[in-house]
Amino acid sequence: MSAVVAATSTNRSLATEFEKTPLADRKAFIADLDKKxxxxxxxxxxxxxxxRMEDIEKPVIVARLISAAATGKLPLSKALRVSKIVDRAFVEDLKTLPQFQAGSPTNRLIADALFSVGLLTGDGLAFFEGDTTARSGTTYHLNAYGQILVEYGLAQD
Structure with a gap:
């Protein structure tokens, strides 16, 4: 697939997802941007x-976040911040967030990666799948940005 076709497909998926936002909300969102x-x-x-996104699923996630801002569920500044976090993360790691439970066993590498992009908060020691040591790492919890991503960006309609 050529870069032009990939870019067009990516933009189309973003637009298609954003079009699910009610027209009145989209118009009000654009009017607010114009006013400011x-x-x-x-x-x-x-x-x-x-x-910059190397994955075709990420623009859909970003569109959902922007849609949440357009409908007044989320400040635009937070939607943009979480969108930038999405850009820096591996999409397969992002997909684990809805099932993420604080203190539950998870893959340490995935938890470390999600922590490093700003979606988790570390708190104390924990055990991880595949570890044979008694002290294998930090217990991670979804932070506010992780919760926003789960609620608005990863939620399926």
Whole structure:
């Protein structure tokens, strides 16, 4: 697949997902951006972000986050911050977040990766699958950004 086809497909998936947002909410969101004179800045941020994404699933997640902002469920600043975190994470790791329970056994490498991008908070020692040592790592908990991602970005309609 050529880069042009991939980019077009990625942009289409973002647009298709965002179109699920009620039209009145989309219009109000755009009007608010216009009023604040932030529409060009917002558009550039989204284009730069999507351009860097190496996975076709990530733009859909970003569209869901922006949709949450457009419907007033989430401040735009938080939606953009979590969108940038999504860009830095491995999409398969992100998919583990809805099942993530604090203190439950999980893969240490995945938990460390999610912590390093800013979706988990570390707290104390824990045991992880596959570890043979008595002290294998940190207990991780979803932080506010992880919760936002689970609630708005990873939720299926």
């Amino acid at each position: 004179r932030k529409n060009a800045e917002f558009g550039e941020q989204i284009l730069f972000l999507i351009d």
